[in-house]
Amino acid sequence: MTYQHSQPTRRVLESLVPVICPPEAMELGLGADIVDHVALTMSSVPPLFRRGLVLGLATYDLTAMAWPPARGRRAHQLPPDLAERWWERWHHGLTPVQRELAKAVAQLLKFGCYEHPVMLERLGYTPAAWIDQVKRRRLQVYGDDIRKAEAAVLAPDPLRPPIRKKELG
Amino acid sequence: MVALPKSAVSQGRIPDRVSTRSTLHGDTVLDADVVIVGSGAGGATLAAELAEAGLDVVMIEEGRYWTTRDFTAEASAMTRQLYRDGGASMAIGDPPVMFQEGRAVGGSTVINGGMSWRTPERILERWRREAGLEHIEMPDMAAHFERVERRINVRHQDPETIGVDNALLKRGADAKGWKIIPNLRNQVHCAGSNNCAFGCPTGAKQSALVSYVPRALHYGARLLSDVRVDKILMHGKRAIGVQGHVVGEDGERGHRVVVRGKLVVSACGAIHTPALLARSGVRSPSGRLGKNLSLHPNVKLAAVFDEPVRGWEGVHQAYQVREFEGEGLLFAAVNIPPGVIAMTAHERGAELGRMMAEYDRTVIAGMLCEDSNTGRVRTINGRPQAFYQLAQLDAEKLIRGVALLSELLFAAGAREIKTPFAGVPALRGHDDTRALYTRTIKRSQMEVVTVHMMGTAAMGSDRTRSVTDGHGFVHDADRLMVCDASLFPTPIGVNPMETIMALATRSAAHVLDNLSRYQ
Structure with missing residues (x-):
């Protein structure tokens, strides 16, 4: 099925590229391509899983507002150091749902990053x-x-x- | 018998007897002697055997008919096209186990590594002893294995195609004095393109797509691809056909398809066969339908060498380390594309970049673990969901396997090894390897995957303890058969393709010997 990110989902994913992917991905301006690739991958995963990811990303974004260091900002609005810390809080989260979401999102971004022709060329692959x-x-x-x-x-x-x-x- | 005017072994076109979503323009009703759901190792083999004998066979496949020319090294595109759920299927448990199934004409044989091993004799003996199966031991099965091996060209690899990663695995095993054997693979002069998991781009791998499917078509079978079967049609306890629908390009539901048959066969794998039977109202008095799921849990590690490896140049899994077969552990070198390696790595950010910069000097090695626990497949809203809990014993076996495989790779010259255990620092030598035995590693830290799902409609002579009889017929149903890895009463400890094909060959012989039953 064809899947396109909504604007809020895209914003969260774009904010996570510098957290998950190596610095050269941003230096080479690949952020948008990587997020597009995530959409392609999400188009082929089971619908329930896809809905869960979208809902999870929205929750990830919104719940940052209640985290004191964020000072009322959403996750996608956080500066790099806080964005890293917020993601780590989910990656090592108290609930399996948090941990699995953080893991799944990271996997999608890393896959998109290292499927990009520019990154593959840099590896000599x-x-x-x-x-x-x-x-x-x-x-x-x-x-x-x-x-x-x-x-x-x-x-x-x-x-x-x-x-x-x-x-x- | 109907012979096509042209060879059905085609590298670039869809054969005449294949109907796809492009040619199924309206609701379709067909009649056949045998209707088979699935075109992989079980379905295609059974179809070819029965079609050659003169039966009118229809195969139905949910996936698309891809040809050899469609297969490339673009991992992402191939995964979306050839894998069910884009390869993101998951068995829920601690840890969750990612599993992959093919969804294409030829089934998982299109995306497997081509390892072709007979069922170990100890497993066949166990099936006789524990499941009460008759004529299942090697003296009876040998002819079926030989027949399969001829059809799919099971042989050793041409030596010039063995790449550096496999040579290093052998160097390490030899240095340790461990038993390592050349893999048997279904191939005709495999070129060593190392693209097995994304479809063989040379046609050398004798997947069902280029062996049993064209053979079945040549002898008159028909194939409907892009058709998903919703249910088996039952008249009382008798299976009389299947009902499904054409799957559109974007997964939308298309025209209705009904195929009536005198014999109905489910060959859609150990995850989807129990779901199809459950959706169709088939109940097993044993209560075992969907249970007894084995997975051969598999973990991988990445060993960095100082010398260039370029693991994508050379055959996939040229060797298997069999030193620990008695413990249910097999090791092999299994090159994986960068995207997949990055995806399964625990690293992120700059650390991920440093790790991936060494990709061309990395050997990816994996292991197969013969598991002791079983899970189950539940059918929820008509869709299968697998549940599987890794046994503590198997978790310990995986830790031991990683330690042993690390020893081998250090002996081969590795300078650093990334383990599949989150939170465990990279190993830099034998001391780190030994420390793995005493370190506490929780199951939730393990990155476990599999491609071998088995056992969810297991064979057995006792209908109160098994779903199917010794030839795959569903107990307490009439003219309904299973023909895939669901049949395995236990895990088999080796790659399952040849066992599935041999059981299908055996079941075909049984059907042909008892045709009067299906009148």
Whole structure:
């Protein structure tokens, strides 16, 4: 299904990128892309899980207002040091719901960050080039064997002759 | 028997006997001898065996028909396309266990690592002893395993495709003097693209998509993809067909599909088979439907080396360390893309950046643990939800496994190892490894995943203690069969694909030997 973040959800997620992702993600201006990627991932998770995440993010944002150091501000409005501390409070929260939410949100952001082509390039991760190379080599070296194996997929089994349809009744 | 004019083994087109959401334009009613829900290791194998024998078979698959050309190294896109729930399925418990299932034509065989091992003899003997199964031991099963191994080309890897990560695993095992064996995999000259989990981009891995499914189609079977089965149609205790609907591009409910059959088979895996049976009103007098869920809990660790590893270059899991098989532990090198590694890491911020900067010098190694506890699948509003509590014994086994695997990796030259335990600092040598044994590690600190779900419609001779009989027929139902890993009475301690296929082959032979029952 197609899922798009609401503005409040997007704001909270964007505020969490510097907390969760490595500093270069922000330096390279990848924050919005990472949050877009989170939307893509959320489009494929079970609807109940998705609704829980959205509700959890809203709760995360709003409940910061009751935290004295926040001085009435929502989580997405906190300066970096307080944003870190607020996230840590959830990550090590008293309830499993808090902890699991913090973990799930962090996982989504980290996945989005390290699926970004710019970040993958920085790691030197080049699987497509490798796949092209070995795919060509396989066909060059083993072409005959591969064709034989493909033919065998469809070859009749001499040990099991077909039954006649009328036997089925 | 109907032979197609062209080969059904296609790298880039959908074969003629496959109907998809693009071709299912209205409500559809079909008749067949056999209707099979699922096209993975169990469903496709059974379909091919029965179609070749001349039966009219219809396979129904909720996922899409992807072809070899669709498979790329874009982990995120492939996960969304090929995995149920985008790979975010979870068994609730302490710790929660993330599990992955394929949702595509070919089922989980499209996204598995291709490990093809026979059921260990001790497990078959246990099934005979504990579940009362007959003709299940190796002398009876060997012919079925051999047949499967021929069909899916089970063999060792060509040596030139073994990458540095696997070479280091072997170096470590050899240094420790531990038993390590080359993996048997279903492949035709696997190129070592290390993309198994996102679909084989070369077609070398003989998943059901390129083996049993085309074979079934070639011999006249039909396949409906993009169709979700809502329920099995029952007339009293007799299964008479299935009812479902076309799944639209965005998951919306489309046209109605009914397939009537003389034999109905659920082959949609150990999570969805019990839910389908429950939605259809099937009750097991044993009370065991959905129970007995085993998971082979799996943890991974990341070992950093000084030398370049580039784990994505070379075959996935070339070897298995079998030294601790008797304890129910197997080890392997399992390269994983950066996004997934980052996602499961406990680090964040700058610390995550430092860890990931060493990705190309990192060996990811994992273990399979034969579990002692069982969970269950409940059906809530028609959807399955798994619950599983990791046993303390198994948690201790995982800690021991991590310590042993760390010893091996240090022996191979690792300088730092990240464990799957939150709050445990990276290991920097043997002293840290030994300290794992005495450290208190709670289950909630463990990052546990699995791809092996088993046992929720277990076979057995006693209908008061099992859901299905020795050939997968549901006790106290007529013409209703299960054909997937739900059937396993116990976990098997090795990768389950070949066991599922061999049981399907055996069940097909049983059906063909007893055709008069299905008139």
